Amino acid sequence: xxxxxxxxxxxxxxxxxxxxxxxxxxxxxxxxxxxxxxxxxxxxxxxxxxxxxxxxxxxxxxxxxxxxxxxxxxxxxxxxxxxxxxxxxxxxxxxxxxxxxxxxxxxxxxxxxxxxxxxxxxxxx
Amino acid sequence: xxxxxxxxxxxxxxxxxxxxxxxxxxxxxxxxxxxxxxxxxxxxxxxxxxxxxxxxxxxxxxxxxxxxxxxxxxxxxxxxxxxxxxxxxxxxxxxxxxxxxxxxxxxxxxxxxxxxxxxxxxxxx
Amino acid sequence: xxxxxxxxxxxxxxxxxxxxxxxxxxxxxxxxxxxxxxxxxxxxxxxxxxxxxxxxxxxxxxxxxxxxxxxxxxxxxxxxxxxxxxxxxxxxxxxxxxxxxxxxxxxxxxxxxxxxxxxxxxxxx
Amino acid sequence: xxxxxxxxxxxxxxxxxxxxxxxxxxxxxxxxxxxxxxxxxxxxxxxxxxxxxxxxxxxxxxxxxxxxxxxxxxxxxxxxxxxxxxxxxxxxxxxxxxxxxxxxxxxxxxxxxxxxxxxxxxxxx
DNA sequence: GTGGTCTAGACCACC
DNA sequence: GTGGTCTAGACCACT
Numbered sequence: 386x387x388x389x390x391x392x393x394x395x396x397x398x399x400x401x402x403x404x405x406x407x408x409x410x411x412x413x414x415x416x417x418x419x420x421x422x423x424x425x426x427x428x429x430x431x432x433x434x435x436x437x438x439x440x441x442x443x444x445x446x447x448x449x450x451x452x453x454x455x456x457x458x459x460x461x462x463x464x465x466x467x468x469x470x471x472x473x474x475x476x477x478x479x480x481x482x483x484x485x486x487x488x489x490x491x492x493x494x495x496x497x498x499x500x501x502x503x504x505x506x507x508x509x510x
Numbered sequence: 511x512x513x514x515x516x517x518x519x520x521x522x523x524x525x526x527x528x529x530x531x532x533x534x535x536x537x538x539x540x541x542x543x544x545x546x547x548x549x550x551x552x553x554x555x556x557x558x559x560x561x562x563x564x565x566x567x568x569x570x571x572x573x574x575x576x577x578x579x580x581x582x583x584x585x586x587x588x589x590x591x592x593x594x595x596x597x598x599x600x601x602x603x604x605x606x607x608x609x610x611x612x613x614x615x616x617x618x619x620x621x622x623x624x625x626x627x628x629x630x631x632x633x634x635x
Numbered sequence: 636x637x638x639x640x641x642x643x644x645x646x647x648x649x650x651x652x653x654x655x656x657x658x659x660x661x662x663x664x665x666x667x668x669x670x671x672x673x674x675x676x677x678x679x680x681x682x683x684x685x686x687x688x689x690x691x692x693x694x695x696x697x698x699x700x701x702x703x704x705x706x707x708x709x710x711x712x713x714x715x716x717x718x719x720x721x722x723x724x725x726x727x728x729x730x731x732x733x734x735x736x737x738x739x740x741x742x743x744x745x746x747x748x749x750x751x752x753x754x755x756x757x758x759x760x
Numbered sequence: 761x762x763x764x765x766x767x768x769x770x771x772x773x774x775x776x777x778x779x780x781x782x783x784x785x786x787x788x789x790x791x792x793x794x795x796x797x798x799x800x801x802x803x804x805x806x807x808x809x810x811x812x813x814x815x816x817x818x819x820x821x822x823x824x825x826x827x828x829x830x831x832x833x834x835x836x837x838x839x840x841x842x843x844x845x846x847x848x849x850x851x852x853x854x855x856x857x858x859x860x861x862x863x864x865x866x867x868x869x870x871x872x873x874x875x876x877x878x879x880x881x882x883x884x885x
Numbered sequence: 886g887t888g889g890t891c892t893a894g895a896c897c898a899c900c
Numbered sequence: 901g902t903g904g905t906c907t908a909g910a911c912c913a914c915t
Contacts, residue, residue: 498626504609578887674903896904
């Protein structure tokens with residue numbers, strides 16, 4: 386359910402975060418469902434438990450998952466329905482430099498939009 | 511002409527790289543024009559010359575600028591007209607996780623495209 | 636395995652680059668093998684870590700090695716099997732002035748070829 | 761008679777040195793012939809006189825040319841017939857890293873020799 | 886004065 | 901522990 390590309394430049398913990406968010410989006414993880422424990426996931430992915438813990442911690446701060454002491458971590462309720470405007474702004478800030486680079490490489494707006502549409506619809510619900 | 515956001519998470523030298531590419535796109539820097547010297551730009555931006563040098567060297571490896579020891583740094587000719595496929599692939603890899611994140615925040619494809627179009631056309635030649 | 640001539644006019648970081656390429660050619664470093672860490676090599680060679688890092692980064696851009704933050708640096712796969720034409724051109728440009736110099740010194744083509752053959756076969760896999 | 765490639769990575773003064781040596785080899789400059797003055801050559805090549813002076817000084821140290829105060833600089837006698845062993849050794853040291861790089865790029869010995877032969881015979885006497 | 890190399894040492898992100 | 905970024909400041913090669 387959670388796969389990591391160890392050759393990617395994207396940090397492992399970010400890949401885990403996105404992967405879990407993706408699973409929630411896709412309905413693979415349902416509200417209140419129990420997530421694998423840090424140790425379990427670490428051993429599955431052959432990764433350092435600290436890396437998993439970091440991802441879980443970040444997700445909990447965002448309100449996406451909930452940790453119940455002694456029980457485990459669980460998917461939060463509808464957490465992704467209310468994006469904070471600060472999150473949106475942060476997201477826009479990531480987009481800007483990418484667009485500049487694309488223009489510099491001579492990529493047309495049409496091409497960008499085509500790729501983006503594919504990426505967006507590629508993982509639909 | 512070159513401005514840096516010292517509070518950004520984006521490294522200074524990457525901001526400089528993007529800023530120079532943007533200036534070339536906008537026609538502010540023309541082919542063969544001399545860029546500010548490493549020391550000059552460093553003092554303008556209140557930064558260490560090494561940081562500027564790092565940005566310049568990276569741009570030279572991309573073929574965007576040309577440096578001549580003892581003379582200075584100059585804008586290269588037509589350098590951005592021929593993107594390597596590896597550059598395009600690298601670029602796409604940056605786009606993908608951003609799209610996933612956007613979906614999680616509930617941003618629609620229409621919104622993304624609108625912002626992207628604005629960003630793209632905002633810096634026209 | 637990696638040795639540096641501190642009296643050479645060749646920059647340290649270039650010597651490191653060549654030394655690592657040589658080790659890969661000789662099979663001393665195998666694909667996916669972990670290279671010494673920046674700090675470790677720096678302390679072995681009695682150099683500043685920045686200098687090692689510079690060499691490693693250049694090798695990564697060439698695709699010779701792969702670095703993973705927090706894990707280390709690793710020998711890339713088959714990286715040297717696909718030289719870019721720009722690399723070959725750059726290489727030829729280095730050869731030309733050396734030949735001119737040799738002619739001036741009265742070195743014959745036969746002598747050059749003999750030395751070259753020795754140098755080429757001296758480091759076989 | 762002396763041409764400089766201002767786009768080359770090779771320093772200007774080295775190009776001048778090689779160019780003059782080449783002219784001597786080709787018989788364009790004969791023994792005791794007067795070379796253009798520093799200022800004259802500088803203005804012809806559109807370069808800083810210091811750069812020319814540096815090249816002349818280096819050639820004089822090698823014994824290739826002779827400066828006579830108040831008269832000018834002249835081609836030395838048979839200077840290139842007696843290469844010092846230190847010069848040859850220095851030359852060999854330049855060759856070694858180039859060969860290593862060539863091997864790494866997968867260039868065969870045959871290719872190297874072919875290019876070398878062309879370069880060597882390309883400018884014959 | 887220009888960029889290139891190197892050292893020393895700090896702080897950060899990642900695992 | 902790993903590499904990445906940045907500062908400070910030195911010395912060198914080139915024009």
